[in-house]
Amino acid sequence: MRSIKKLHHAIDEPMNGLSTYRAFPNIYIDQIDPFLLLNHHGPQEFSQNNSGLPFGPHPHRGFETLTFILKGDVVHSDSSGGKSIxxxxxxxWMTAGKGIIHSENSSDEFKRKGGVEEVLQLWINLPAKLKLTPPKYIGLQKNQIPKLKLDSGKLTVNLISGKWDNTKGEIDSLTDIFTSFIELRKNGILNISVEKERNILLYVVDGKIRVNNEIADKLILVEFNNNNEKINIEALEDSIIIFCHGRPLNEPVVSYGPFVMNTEAEIRQAMIDYQSGKFG
Structure with a gap:
């Protein structure tokens, strides 16, 4: 089995009144190449007549974002014309590429009625040759995501990108990234092989699991070594995990706020392009 390097507890970092746990980067772990950042917002109860999520219009360049809406809703609008609830x-799934401005808020109905919001956002790096690719947005509702029932129905794999046996995710990743979130009922067991050259992102959203003989519970990021292909996961209670993997880019990463490039000169150019209105 692939050995575990370390278990990391997500860091409590509220954002504008929104409960937020940052799995990475933080003082304990930087990135899991090609994955740059994972924020876990909520679960948080919003009262009636609330202001919704606090993410007004802001720019991005040089990477992609994958947002998981586990509870509540998210209204997306961007400068490329993408829009959905x-x-x-x-x-x-949003490809920022050469530049995009977007906002993420809550629907008018959610603001009026209130409810529970729980959202995770993952940043996925793009290689130098694709950093200036045209921006793009795709939103998928629950019933549009392929689902695989495993272990007599104890496991549900929500497949977003990549392949699982003969099933293909709805998102065509630019960089051969496998992404999913998996719902496990207590005692459910998952055995999977991942090429040892690929880096694995496994984060426990809720519940408790045993992974390769180590116990990881809610808000734990599992950091693996790259010494084997076998992964064994057993649900010790009903659980939800984020499970992704990809080949490392092994390129320099220079970031400044919402921009992720390879050099400081490219960051400066991103700022100039944004300020001069070239992000749409």
Whole structure:
């Protein structure tokens, strides 16, 4: 089995009044190449007549984002024309590429009625040759995401990108990234092989699992070594995990706020392009 390097507890970092746990980067772990960042917002109860999510218009360049809407909803709008309201169980995939401005808020209905919001956002790096690719947005509702029932129905794999046996995710990743979130009922067991050259991202959203003989519970990021292909996961209680993997880019990463490039000169150019209105 692939050995575990370390278990990391997500860091409590509220954002504008929104409960947020940052799995990475933080003082304990930087990135899991090609994955740059994972924020876990909520679960948080919003009262009636609330202001919704606090993410007004802001720019990005040089990477992609994958947003998991586990509870509540997210209204997306961007400068490339992308727009949608994705509800519980859906996802949003955005390629920032050469530059995009977008906002993420809550629907008018959610603001009026209130409810529970739980959203995770993953940043996925793009290689130098694709950093200036045209921006793009795809939103998928829960019923549009392929689902695989395993272990007599104890496991549900929500497949977003990549392949699982003969099933293909709805998102065509630019960089051969496998992404999913998996729902496990207690005692459910998952055995999977991942090429040892690929880096694995496994984060426990809720519940408790045993992974390769180590116990990881809610808000734990599992950091693996790259010494084997076999992964064994057993649900010790009903659980939800984010499970992704990809080949490392092994390129320099220079970031400044919402921009992720390879050099400081490229960051400066991104700022100039944004300020001069070239992000749409």
């Amino acid at each position: 994705i509800t519980t169980g859906g996802i949003q």
